[in-house]
Structures are given as structure tokens and as C-alpha cells.
Amino acid sequence: MNNQSLRKKPYLVLTRPEPGLSETAYKVSALGWQPLLMPVMTIQPLTVDYLDVSAIQAIVFTSRQAIAPTIQQLAKQHIDYRCFPVFTVGDITAQDAQKAGFTNILSANKDAVALAALIKDKLSSDAGQLLFPFAKGQGQLLYALLKQAGFSALQYEVYQAIPVQTLSDEFLDKLQSETINSILFFSSETARFFIELLPEHLWKYLKTIQAVGISQKTKGVLERVSWKRIDIARHPNTEEMLFLLKEHF
Structure with missing residues (x-):
């Protein structure tokens, strides 16, 4: 990836809760992206x-x-x-x-x-x-x-x-400023909660974002809205999902 693309759309959104959120953020940072931590549910x-x-x-x-x-x-x-x-x-x-x-x-x-x-x-x-x-x-x-x-x-x-009550202000700001490259979904539940929490008038911004899902079941939920593209991991693990990351402008 080149530095210019990172300046334009540097953020990767992580929707999973702990355990797993912090370790995924570390791996994302190591790849040169800026992780935006936004768990959409609590356990x-x-x-x-x-x-x-x-x-x-x-x-x-x-x-x-x-x-x-x-x-x-x-x-x-x-x-x-x-x-x-x-x-x-x-x-x-x-x-x-x-x-x-x-x-x-x-x-x-x-x-x-x-x-x-x-x-x-x-x-x-x-x-x-x-x-x-x-x-x-x-x-x-x-x-x-x-x-x-x-x-x-x-x-x-x-x-x-349990879904959170609202999506973070930081995420909504980055969404509308179109600086988010990809959003990662580690379960069908996180995908469902995310779509239910995002106001419908903001769905249009998803058309500029890559959705990366962990399974075909997750893909079925993500297809309820329009994205730049949807990519699904061949095997259900973090490394496979990170391998699918693509730069989008």
C-alpha cells in the first residue's frame, strides 16, 4: 500500500468485542493502517x-x-x-x-x-x-x-x-468524511447489530467501503446493504481476513 492512499482513507473499523479486539488492533497497526475500535456488542x-x-x-x-x-x-x-x-x-x-x-x-x-x-x-x-x-x-x-x-x-x-446503544461519534465522523477504507466483521451478529445501529440515511456512505466478513453467514447479513465490495475469508481467522484488505479510493 502507498502512503498517499493511507492519507486519504487510513481507517479500518473493528466491530468485535474483547477478547480479540486489542490483538486485532495491534495486527492492523502493524500493517500500516489506523484501527478504529468500535465494538458493536458487549458480552x-x-x-x-x-x-x-x-x-x-x-x-x-x-x-x-x-x-x-x-x-x-x-x-x-x-x-x-x-x-x-x-x-x-x-x-x-x-x-x-x-x-x-x-x-x-x-x-x-x-x-x-x-x-x-x-x-x-x-x-x-x-x-x-x-x-x-x-x-x-x-x-x-x-x-x-x-x-x-x-x-x-x-x-x-x-x-x-448485547448490542451497544449507539455507534461511536468518532466512527460517524470518519464515515461521513469518507476516510474509512474497510470494516471488519467477525460474526454474523456483529454485522447484524452494525446494520441495525447505523441510521438508514447514512447507508449511502457504505458504498465507498470494503466489508470484510469471517463467514458466508456473515456475508448473507452484509448483503442487506450496498458496499464498495464484500470479501469473505476462506478460513475463519483474523489472518485470512487481513489478507483480503484492499485499498479503495
Whole structure:
């Protein structure tokens, strides 16, 4: 990228919450862009009275956000969670699971369909149940696929994503001054919340901006409005998304 383009449209907007927001901002800065941090949702842990792991053969994580509340609850129950095999939808979640202390981790590095196929290939449905902690209102597709394959999955809602009330003034200013090059969306939820929060009379400015999404599901939400272009990562991880960044004038 050349310096002239960065002077014209230097900003990349990051819509994800923590964990992940700060580390992504660092990577964006290292590429020479100016990260504009604008999480469109907050993560609220949900109270879980008890996690039944008596017949569990593995834990399934479809989001990194589900890891912390799950291990906190298992620790309260004095259960050494590190002994359980873990299956994750993507490499980012797998990395966080490893940091949390899990040692036997397999990543589908794609989506719910790939994760279900991985579980079916590596596990036997009659060897025990699956513990599936997930976000409120999410997880239906994977649960259905696992059930279809003969697996019994114990579902627990361990957190919920809550949209912020408004988009930041800094973002709205940069949007209308047309200095934003790209906006990164790390889930279909962040894309949905963003579009719902952006006043309709400002949608026209999106036609000058590249949207970068983490999955085809995210793309389906982004297509509700018009963009300069929409690019989707081949694999659901930050590096693949950053590889797609293009300069737009």
C-alpha cells in the first residue's frame, strides 16, 4: 500500500468485542493502517447453576466467548476440565482453549457443518454425550447436525451478546468524511447489530467501503446493504481476513 492512499482513507473499523479486539488492533497497526475500535456488542455471561459432565466425552466450542464462563463453572464444581477433549469451529477458538489449559483440541477451521463432520469422524455417538456451551439464541444448526448424526449434546447458554446503544461519534465522523477504507466483521451478529445501529440515511456512505466478513453467514447479513465490495475469508481467522484488505479510493 502507498502512503498517499493511507492519507486519504487510513481507517479500518473493528466491530468485535474483547477478547480479540486489542490483538486485532495491534495486527492492523502493524500493517500500516489506523484501527478504529468500535465494538458493536458487549458480552454478558449468563448464570449456569450446574454443568452435568458425568457422561461427557468431549466439549464443543463454537465461540471463544463461551470458554471463560464454561471453565469458571467447571472450576466451581471442582472438575478438572483440562482432561476433556475439545472440538472448536475455528483456530482462534482453539488457540483460546489451549491458553485456558485444554490439551486435546481439534479445530474444524471452518463452520458448523465442518465441525459436525469432524466430530462425527473422530467420535462415536455411543461413547458419551457432548457438552455444548453456546450463546443465547445461537447454536441451532450445529445441535441439529449432531442430533442427526446420533449424538446427544447437552446445551447450556453461558453468555449473550448485547448490542451497544449507539455507534461511536468518532466512527460517524470518519464515515461521513469518507476516510474509512474497510470494516471488519467477525460474526454474523456483529454485522447484524452494525446494520441495525447505523441510521438508514447514512447507508449511502457504505458504498465507498470494503466489508470484510469471517463467514458466508456473515456475508448473507452484509448483503442487506450496498458496499464498495464484500470479501469473505476462506478460513475463519483474523489472518485470512487481513489478507483480503484492499485499498479503495
